[in-house]
Amino acid sequence: MEPLIEVKNLSQEFHLTKGLLQSLRFEKGKLIKEDKVVHAVNSVNFQIQKGEVFSLVGESGCGKSTTARTIIRLLEPTGGQVLYKGKDISHLSAKELLPYRKSMQMIFQDPYASLNPRQRVEEIIMEPLLFHGIAKTRSEARERCMDILKRVGIRPEQAGRYPHQFSGGQRQRIGIARALAVNPEFIIADEPVSALDVSIQAQILNLLMDLKDEFNFSYLFIAHDLSVVRHISDRLGVMYLGSIVELGDKHALFGNPVHPYTKVLFSAVPTVGEKPLVESIEAQGEIPSPVNLPKGCYFSDRCPYATEKCRREKPVLKEIEPGHLAACHML
Numbered sequence: 001m002e003p004l005i006e007v008k009n010l011s012q013e014f015h016l017t018k019g020l021l022q023s024l025r026f027e028k029g030k031l032i033k034e035d036k037v038v039h040a041v042n043s044v045n046f047q048i049q050k051g052e053v054f055s056l057v058g059e060s061g062c063g064k065s066t067t068a069r070t071i072i073r074l075l076e077p078t079g080g081q082v083l084y085k086g087k088d089i090s091h092l093s094a095k096e097l098l099p100y101r102k103s104m105q106m107i108f109q110d111p112y113a114s115l116n117p118r119q120r121v122e123e124i125i126m127e128p129l130l131f132h133g134i135a136k137t138r139s140e141a142r143e144r145c146m147d148i149l150k151r152v153g154i155r156p157e158q159a160g161r162y163p164h165q166f167s168g169g170q171r172q173r174i175g176i177a178r179a180l181a182v183n184p185e186f187i188i189a190d191e192p193v194s195a196l197d198v199s200i201q202a203q204i205l206n207l208l209m210d211l212k213d214e215f216n217f218s219y220l221f222i223a224h225d226l227s228v229v230r231h232i233s234d235r236l237g238v239m240y241l242g243s244i245v246e247l248g249d250k251h252a253l254f255g256n257p258v259h260p261y262t263k264v265l266f267s268a269v270p271t272v273g274e275k276p277l278v279e280s281i282e283a284q285g286e287i288p289s290p291v292n293l294p295k296g297c298y299f300s301d302r303c304p305y306a307t308e309k310c311r312r313e314k315p316v317l318k319e320i321e322p323g324h325l326a327a328c329h330m331l
Helices: 064-071 094-101 121-131 138-151 168-180 198-215 226-232 250-255 260-267 308-312
Strands: 005-015 024-027 030-033 037-048 053-057 079-084 104-107 186-190 218-223 235-240 243-249 318-321 324-326
Touching (some): 005 064, 037 064, 037 079, 037 243, 053 064, 053 226, 064 186, 064 218, 104 168, 121 138, 121 168, 198 226, 218 226, 226 250, 235 250, 243 250
Parallel strands (some): 053 218, 053 235, 104 186, 186 218
Antiparallel strands (some): 005 037, 005 079, 024 030, 235 243, 318 324
8 A cells, every 4th residue: 555655765954054164164274174064864764654643753853853844845855755645745846835735734842833923713724724725715714713623622712812812732722723724634743742731731642633533644743752652653763863763563662672772762761660661771971963973873872782883884774573673783
């Protein structure tokens, strides 16, 4: 079956030196040109099937959100491809992307910054309906707006309010309603509950899963909270320094994590009155800079099991068991 989303060797780089003068420096009496580049995403590969929840997990700064923003074309990819139903959308122009915009939506991490403070809630929801031609008239758009707001737990009489008049949880519900308004097939949820109180997180997660069951769209879920990922995911990828180091079904990864970095992540999960996911293992040292990536395995400087081969050669993803892949020379 053809995947809904297929990511092939996706890369994203950011150049820190803007122009010739900034890239020049003197060293030992010589003029040297140095171009500093942040390697945010490095040859990432994965697929998302119709109706599936695929999660990306990892430490802050590992490239999860940058990957998501590149897939949905908020950022132009430096390399690789993003296929939507087999169609390469990696380098389409803004005009060529328009037909795909309503099929691919995003729920942002900060529910306040992602909503226009000068628009009332009903205007925020109605605008994409009218822009994409889903509603032909304002009255039709308003009727659909009220229906969507009720589905996400916002009362119709609250539609005339501004975003600052709502709580954080309510604002995230409005963000979900805006994404849902255009009948998308694919939604990226970029840490949608991390900015919310713990008591509200479960409500929002349950709402997201109920809507998925009702409308059968697919999620790319970005998170660093492994308990959340375990609850909602079908499959997940573990990212470190812009690369996926382990990939597979959630039962395989939580039942048998094999990459040392995955084990470090899982051993950091606090447990009360239950067996830890893995035996305690700690990473050594500091995370390398994405400007100067290690030559071999990106995790080699921090891995307690690293060998000389790990520091010399970058491992590739290989199948450990059906559907379960990891990039490690020790496997």
